């Protein structure tokens with residue numbers, strides 16, 4: 170217990186409470202108009218999507234272009250459940266999230282298996298194909314509403330619920346990353362051969378990362394369905410997967426705070442700049458290219474490191490001095 | 494019975510016999526040298542002993558257990574650890590985390606303990622931090638524990654690789670040109686450290702080196718490879734005076 174009450178954890182706890190208090194205050198005192206209030210839930214959902222994809226792209230180092238696919242299978246599974254059940258919300262929604270998470274997790278495992286053999290571009294193509302296949306199956310599957318969409322989902326989601334689930338998601342993934350399991354995952358990203366030579370079960374950890382990422386994407390999908398009250402296959406298209414990827418890349422790959430901030434920016438910006446919505450994909454493309462270039466720039470990386478870690482900053486300064 | 498017994502090990506790449514009929518016995522606690530000119534097949538021997546390449550013929554046993562045909566992961570679990578000629582650190586991880594990856598299998602806490610920060614997590618992580626400190630201290634790297642591995646100067650990267658391999662708690666440590674790219678002072682210091690590691694950790698070490706003088710200085714026994722075949726084997730003083738070896742190194 171004492172170990173949990175470190176300064177850092179207390180600061181995080183205060184931040185979590187303060188942000189929520191701010192949300193409630195803004196809501197109560199009418200700071201939000203209808204439009205901006207409607208953005209709160211999508212922001213939380215996108216943060217969950219970005220943070221979970223970050224586990225794959227930023228920490229495991231595998232490019233996945235099918236995150237919207239995981240989101241959709243979770244969403245459909247969870248929402249079908251609530252539509253057909255007649256339980257109180259307090260029971261139904263958590264169960265729906267559980268079901269959505271498990272179903273998405275199974276798909277994560279299925280996609281993780283080819284990931285064991287494929288690298289880079291090839292894996293990217295497989296995940297892309299997965300997302301598109303899921304979408305066309307949903308499109309033609311009348312039990313789940315087909316192209317017309319799945320209607321009549323109870324609108325259970327509100328910003329409080331989404332906030333709580335989002336915070337849990339961030340904590341779980343951050344803690345995972347900062348454990349021996351997360352170190353193993355990062356070591357695979359940095360050098361597979363060395364990782365295996367150090368006795369890291371690479372197969373196990375690759376699958377684990379895929380399953381964990383899919384589970385949280387699935388849960389995000391369930392909350393998404395219960396926010397709109399309708400699910401349409403077309404919302405889970407390639408563009409959605411790219412949007413999530415842009416959040417991760419813009420956040421600096423392998424930085425969870427970065428992914429959170431990028432998710433907020435990417436959700437809010439198109440709404441704020443409605444006129445630009447036609448150019449959305451163009452802007453994403455530019456952001457992706459710019460970030461890829463920046464991420465390969467030594468000076469920028471040094472700057473980023475300095476920004477995020479004080480101790481590293483001190484040593485970074487020392488290193489540069491030694492280098493002179 | 495020797496700790497490592499290699500019998501008639503060989504591998505071909507297409508038509509090229511990169512290693513042919515390689516035999517060696519390494520006793521527990523030995524500091525053994527593997528030398529030879531460029532392209533002689535030294536690194537290929539390491540790659541076979543760690544399951545990176547599967548030998549075409551021959552066998553090898555560690556502590557009496559046949560490890561031929563096992564995967565890299567299985568061999569790592571059985572107790573062979575290595576460094577790489579072209580450094581393969583976890584570049585974007587800190588120095589300390591590199592060593593803690595090596596220590597991965599020394600603690601057992603599960604995913605739930607890690608995610609929910611159960612007591613096992615704190616106990617095990619504390620143990621890992623202590624072990625990592627011990628190892629980093631041996632190589633004088635503890636002060637740099639929070640650097641990214643890629644930010645270390647070259648010589649220190651080589652040392653970190655040894656610390657990381659040692660962290661797995663191997664029975665046999667394979668070092669591929671640990672002194673490559675170091676100046677004479679750094680090299681001398683590194684050789685002292687390797688001696689120290691052998692003595693304090695009771696380690697068995699097989700090391701590849703280009704520099705014959707250097708190897709003869711610290712190894713009790715050496716094998717010379719040339720064009721994939723064993724040219725000479727034995728005490729450094731004998732081997733280095735062997736006319737065949739002199740010819741291989743200096744030409745006629």
Ligand SMILES: Nc1ncnc2c1ncn2[C@@H]1O[C@H](COP(=O)(O)OP(=O)(O)OP(=O)(O)O)[C@@H](O)[C@H]1O
Nearest residue numbers: 506509511529530531532533534535536537538578
């Ligand atoms: N994967 C491979 N495919 C084809 N040929 C290979 C492969 N690996 C090694 N070789 C060849 O095997 C021979 C031995 O190479 P190896 O790397 O073992 O030499 P080495 O003794 O370590 O040399 P150096 O001192 O330069 O490190 C070389 O001719 C090399 O080209």
Ligand SMILES: [Mg+2]
Nearest residue numbers: 535536537578
């Ligand atoms: Mg070599």
